[in-house]
Every structure is written in structure tokens, then in C-alpha cells.
Amino acid sequence: MSFSIEDFQARAKAGLLADPPLGWNRSDDDMNDRARMIPDGVVTKPAAVLVPIIMRAKGATVLLTQRHADLSKHAGQIAFPGGRMDDGETAVEAALREAQEEIGLDAAFVSPIGFLEGYLTITHYMVTPVVALVREGFSLQAQPDEVDDIFEVPLSFLMDPANRQTQSREWKGMTRHFYVYPHGERYIWGATAGMIKNLHDRLYENSAITF
Numbered sequence: 001m002s003f004s005i006e007d008f009q010a011r012a013k014a015g016l017l018a019d020p021p022l023g024w025n026r027s028d029d030d031m032n033d034r035a036r037m038i039p040d041g042v043v044t045k046p047a048a049v050l051v052p053i054i055m056r057a058k059g060a061t062v063l064l065t066q067r068h069a070d071l072s073k074h075a076g077q078i079a080f081p082g083g084r085m086d087d088g089e090t091a092v093e094a095a096l097r098e099a100q101e102e103i104g105l106d107a108a109f110v111s112p113i114g115f116l117e118g119y120l121t122i123t124h125y126m127v128t129p130v131v132a133l134v135r136e137g138f139s140l141q142a143q144p145d146e147v148d149d150i151f152e153v154p155l156s157f158l159m160d161p162a163n164r165q166t167q168s169r170e171w172k173g174m175t176r177h178f179y180v181y182p183h184g185e186r187y188i189w190g191a192t193a194g195m196i197k198n199l200h201d202r203l204y205e206n207s208a209i210t211f
Contacts, residue, residue: 003156005055005133009113011203012131016114020091020128024118026198028191031166031177037122044126048094049082051131051199052110054152061152062196063134064188065103068148078188080195081105084125091115091128103150104141110134116198121191129195153183159200164193 024044029036052063067077081099085091092112099105116129140150157163158181165180167189179197181188188196 003060003154003159005053005060008053008060008155008203009133012113015202016131017116018114020115020130021118024120024126026117026194027120028122028178028194029120030194037171037176038120038124042120042124044120044124046085046091046128047083047125048085048091048098048128048130049080049195050095050099050105050110051080051116051129051195052099052105052134053131053155054134055136056152057136060155062155062158063103063105063150063152064186064192065142065147066149066151066186068144068146077190077192078186079192080129082127092130095128095130095132102143102147104139104143105134106138109138116195116202119191119195119198127191127195129198131199151186153181153186153188157181157183158196159204161200164197164200 027038029038054061054063065079065081067079081102082095083098085094096107096110100107110132112130112132114131116131119127119129121127142150163181165182166177167180168175168177178189179193181193181196
């Protein structure tokens, strides 16, 4: 299977949502019908993340961050740049703003190309993932209070089901399952892993596109 930018763009055009989702149908409770952490009827908070696909000559990569170790929520976890949407903001505007604030990614290098399904987190954020192509030439600067590290993972690694694991933990006497992508010293799980799985499902699982 090819993981060239041309291949990715063709798959993205066919598989991504053209408009932001109005609701969510992916969540941190996926695979956990009997061990749910998100109550019914929860009032959601709108948020957006940027899913940056970098157009490297050697092959496409996915840009990720490691959250600051002292944050009150999700400290040290791997994440896409993103955060809560301000009043009046679109998902694209919020994702680009957060990427600029968190890692110094200039929006001039970023071309949004579509959306994934809405994703509801256990902290009640309804996240809109904005998939975007990022051309080379940008520079990055981590916001030290929010981000400890910025790194790239090959798209080919994340889109290979052989590199995706399902693990579990005990929670209130019940077993919760979740996706994990171990990559070197990194441990990608939680909402980020769920969105990566969604990207794979939309673009590579049972895809009619062949090259």
C-alpha cells in the first residue's frame, strides 16, 4: 500500500467529511458498553484538534505533541494540537489557533482538507478533528506551560493495523478497553488513538481506492 501524499490526498477526498460534524459518534466509551464513563444526556463542550499530515519527501508523517507533565488533565499524554473552541469560532479556526498557540505552527503552511467524526471525551468535550496537509518549511516552538515535546510518526506506521493494540485497565471493578499505538518510547492512547483509528477506518479500511 502506498503512503505517498498523492495517495493520501485521493483517499482523503473520497473518505473525509466535507463539513464539520454536527454531533459525535465516536467516544472514549467505544468498546466499553458495560464500563461506560460518559453519562447519558451529558452537556458537551465544543473543541477542535488539528490532525496535521506533513508532506515530507521521504513519506507523509503525522505531527503529535506530548502534553506538559504538570497539567491538571491528561498530563504527559500524546495529543493532537487543539483545545476548546471560543465563542463564534469554527472548528477550523479553533484548530489553527490552538496549533499556533501550542506549538507555533503558522497557519500559512496548513491546508485543511476535511473532517473526521465528532469524538466525545470523558471530560465531555465534543472534539471536531480537522485533518490538514502541512507543507515543509515551517518552524515550531512548544508553549512550555502546555507542551513538553513535539514529534512526528510516519503515517504508514499509524495506518498499519498491525501496529494498533487493544489493551485494558480495571476501573471501578470493571474492565475498560482502549486502543494503543506504541511507537519507540511513545505510548499513544486515549482520544488521540481513537481518532487515529477513525482516520484509518475512513481512509484505509475497506477502501475502494487502489493504486
